[in-house]
Amino acid sequence: MSIEITWLSKLGAQFQRAFLEGDRWKLYLQGLGVTLELTVVALILGVILGLLVAIVRTAHDQQRLDRRQNPLLSILNVICQIYTTVIRGTPMLVQLFIWTFVLLPAERNKVLVGFIGLGVNSGAYVAEIIRGGLMSVDSGQSEAGRSLGLNYVDTMRFIVIPQAFKNILPSLGNEFITLFKDTSLVQAIGGMEMLYYAYTIGGRTFDYMPPLLGIAAMYLAIVIIFTWLQGRLERRLRQSDRR
Amino acid sequence: MIDVKNLSKSFGKHLVLDGISEHIAPGEKVVVIGPSGSGKSTFLRCLNLLELPTGGNITFDGVEITSPKTDINAVRRQMGMVFQHFNLFPNMTIRKNITLAPVRTGLMKQDEADEEAKRLLDRVGLGDRGESYPSQLSGGQKQRIAIVRALAMKPKLMLFDEPTSALDPEMVGEVLEVMKELAHEGMTMVVVTHEMGFAREVGTRVLFMDGGKILEQDEPAAFFDHPKEDRTKEFLSKVL
Numbered sequence: 001m002s003i004e005i006t007w008l009s010k011l012g013a014q015f016q017r018a019f020l021e022g023d024r025w026k027l028y029l030q031g032l033g034v035t036l037e038l039t040v041v042a043l044i045l046g047v048i049l050g051l052l053v054a055i056v057r058t059a060h061d062q063q064r065l066d067r068r069q070n071p072l073l074s075i076l077n078v079i080c081q082i083y084t085t086v087i088r089g090t091p092m093l094v095q096l097f098i099w100t101f102v103l104l105p106a107e108r109n110k111v112l113v114g115f116i117g118l119g120v121n122s123g124a125y126v127a128e129i130i131r132g133g134l135m136s137v138d139s140g141q142s143e144a145g146r147s148l149g150l151n152y153v154d155t156m157r158f159i160v161i162p163q164a165f166k167n168i169l170p171s172l173g174n175e176f177i178t179l180f181k182d183t184s185l186v187q188a189i190g191g192m193e194m195l196y197y198a199y200t201i202g203g204r205t206f207d208y209m210p211p212l213l214g215i216a217a218m219y220l221a222i223v224i225i226f227t228w229l230q231g232r233l234e235r236r237l238r239q240s241d242r243r
Numbered sequence: 244m245i246d247v248k249n250l251s252k253s254f255g256k257h258l259v260l261d262g263i264s265e266h267i268a269p270g271e272k273v274v275v276i277g278p279s280g281s282g283k284s285t286f287l288r289c290l291n292l293l294e295l296p297t298g299g300n301i302t303f304d305g306v307e308i309t310s311p312k313t314d315i316n317a318v319r320r321q322m323g324m325v326f327q328h329f330n331l332f333p334n335m336t337i338r339k340n341i342t343l344a345p346v347r348t349g350l351m352k353q354d355e356a357d358e359e360a361k362r363l364l365d366r367v368g369l370g371d372r373g374e375s376y377p378s379q380l381s382g383g384q385k386q387r388i389a390i391v392r393a394l395a396m397k398p399k400l401m402l403f404d405e406p407t408s409a410l411d412p413e414m415v416g417e418v419l420e421v422m423k424e425l426a427h428e429g430m431t432m433v434v435v436t437h438e439m440g441f442a443r444e445v446g447t448r449v450l451f452m453d454g455g456k457i458l459e460q461d462e463p464a465a466f467f468d469h470p471k472e473d474r475t476k477e478f479l480s481k482v483l
Binding site: 138140141143144145146147148149150151154158159162163 | 293317322323324326331332333334343344348392
């Protein structure tokens with residue numbers, strides 16, 4: 001009985017030290033800010049890269065309706081294939097270390113390195129998501145567009161992409177969640193995001209449990225909120241299908 | 244109008260079209276029949292280069308469309324195509340389905356295209372469906388709209404790829420009716436179909452394909468009443 005009470009009373013003090021003492025909670029929020037920033041910037045970078053790669057790869061695969069084999073497109077396609085294969089075939093943490101110690105050893109802003117590392121990584125996954133979405137549209141749709149005399153760009157813009165969008169958006173939401181959690185890896189290269197602060201505070205107070213459980217709860221809460229938003233969006237998209 | 248010389252097409256090692264030469268004159272209604280796998284759809288799809296021939300050449304109104312220098316989009320604008328599975332755009336209203344290509348290719352302004360769409364829809368008895376979406380229509384209605392969509396480009400030639408094969412039997416009639424009207428107006432048509440009644444009534448010439456070749460061709464009456472080749476007789480005995 002007395003043991004339990006000591007344990008409980010200690011818990012209060014532990015949390016007091018981890019979150020309240022010296023306004024430490026502000027550091028967690030600061031870290032959360034960087035974490036969200038990393039997620040959003042990397043996702044934007046990933047979407048831009050992914051879109052470019054997906055356009056090259058689908059344009060290459062769909063040359064059939066244009067007859068011409070464009071040699072430039074073939075070269076770009078090979079480059080894109082190497083990019084997605086290498087990025088998806090190696091661990092994210094290894095990639096971050098390579099960016100930090102091999103490719104950008106002089107860069108002192110580790111969050112910036114994180115943007116690049118996460119963005120380039122995400123681009124490969126986003127490319128596959130977009131490509132999958134474009135390919136999920138029945139080939140009869142682009143054949144019909146082309147048979148009417150529309151060119152490739154108009155066919156994609158008015159017919160294929162609007163239909164692919166519904167398949168792409170939910171998967172992109174999942175990518176956002178994955179990316180959000182993966183930002184914690186940036187701690188390993190010295191980026192000052194949420195895990196970095198939790199780890200530092202844990203070291204300073206000689207007590208890792210409260211800060212780590214605290215940020216785990218924060219990650220979880222944000223993922224739950226985002227999953228809920230995503231569910232609502234998907235229901236919305238499905239409704240417009242039933243028109 | 245269309246001159247096909249020694250056309251061949253293979254998918255990998257599989258030869259689908261084996262040196263076809265054919266001439267289609269303006270105003271003709273050519274009906275292509277044959278067993279499945281005979282290459283008739285591939286033949287049709289080669290005419291507007293939805294399939295790229297592996298050999299031979301095709302000339303349309305004096306333009307060699309198989310030449311890499313030809314602007315294939317400009318050629319396709321003059322050839323309408325109707326597909327077995329309609330291929331209407333589900334993300335657009337019927338009016339938008341019909342007007343998209345004429346407006347984007349600069350053939351008409353949006354308001355002109357809207358008027359033309361209305362006129363064509365009235366003609367096929369669907370004047371009130373302009374603001375509907377494809378998913379709200381029956382198969383027969385979809386196919387009539389697919390025909391209208393192709394006609395909105397004011398093509399010189401219409402290609403039909405088994406236009407009634409995916410329809411419920413009760414809806415076949417309404418689509419064939421539209422095609423008959425079109426034929427009476429003098430449109431040049433190439434139709435791949437299994438509708439022998441249509442071939443006999445509307446066709447000016449019937450081509451029988453088997454094994455990637457045109458085995459036999461004649462006017463419909465002569466073709467159906469006095470087929471010459473054994474393979475044709477065997478096929479007709481099964482389908483008639």
